[in-house]
Amino acid sequence: MRYEEFVIEGRNAVIEAFRAGKTIDKLFVLEHCKEGSMNTVLREAKKQGTVINYVKRERLDQMSETGKHQGVIAYIAAYEYGSVEDILKKAEDKGEQPFVIILDDIEDPHNLGAIIRTANLAGAHGVIIPKHRASGLTATVVKASAGAINYTPVAKVTNISKTIEELKEKGLWFVCADMDGTTMYDLDLKGPIGLVIGNEGKGVSRLVKEKCDFIAKVPMFGDIDSLNASVAAGVLAYEIVRQRLK
Structure with a gap:
């Protein structure tokens, strides 16, 4: 099964990707940010064993394509993993x-x-x-x-x-x-x-x-x-x- 997306930005979008069972290879999260919906992002990531990279806002700004990352950017696998x-x-x-x-x-x-x-x-x-x-x-x-x-x-x-x-x-x-x-x-x-x-x-x-x-x-x-x-x-x-x- 091919996945259409490759990069997802924003808290709700990332939470929904996790809950839809998408394979997230890497997650970049604003360091020291653990309020509100960010806690949900982190909880879903830990539940699925996703690698979490805590980075500064400047790094996220550089990576962002939309300018609306809300402190989180996820890299989705372009293809589904086997076992x-x-x-x-x-x-x-x-x-x-x-x-x-x-x-x-x-x-x-x-x-x-x-x-x-x-x-x-x-x-x-x-x-x-x-x-x-x-x-x-x-x-x-x-x-x-x-x-x-x-x-x-x-x-x-x-x-x-x-x-x-x-x-x-x-x-x-x-x-x-x-x-x-x-x-x-x-x-x-x-x-x-x-x-x-x-x-x-x-x-x-x-x-x-x-x-x-x-x-x-x-x-x-x-x-x-x-x-x-x-x-x-x-x-x-x-x-x-x-x-x-x-």
């Missing part, structure tokens, strides 16, 4: 071993869209992203996915490490991309697998890396030290494809 269960069911329905791509704080919407596109073409059953500190399903992501978002579920979770633990209990094992790892050609990447790609600048976080069974390095021979996150995801995803086809 981790949806992803596993997709694998089951196809009679395939699960192949999941997990993104640890990818911030660039173009990267997220490109990874969803690659995930679809490489036969991954879905993409998992964190609720905090990362790009959500913005209009830019939907466009960059080139239609793949219609076929590849994207689930949003509160805790990536905990999600990896839960998927391990279901039989998946995990490989993350990192320059300090083993060359990807020397790893056995077959079976039910989760591929973890880290943040564009910081890479995979320490806590998430510790949950992974293997660390894979993409061999590089140039003068700079890293690949773009979406390219790294593509290279590793297709090494998984290659080994599965064998």
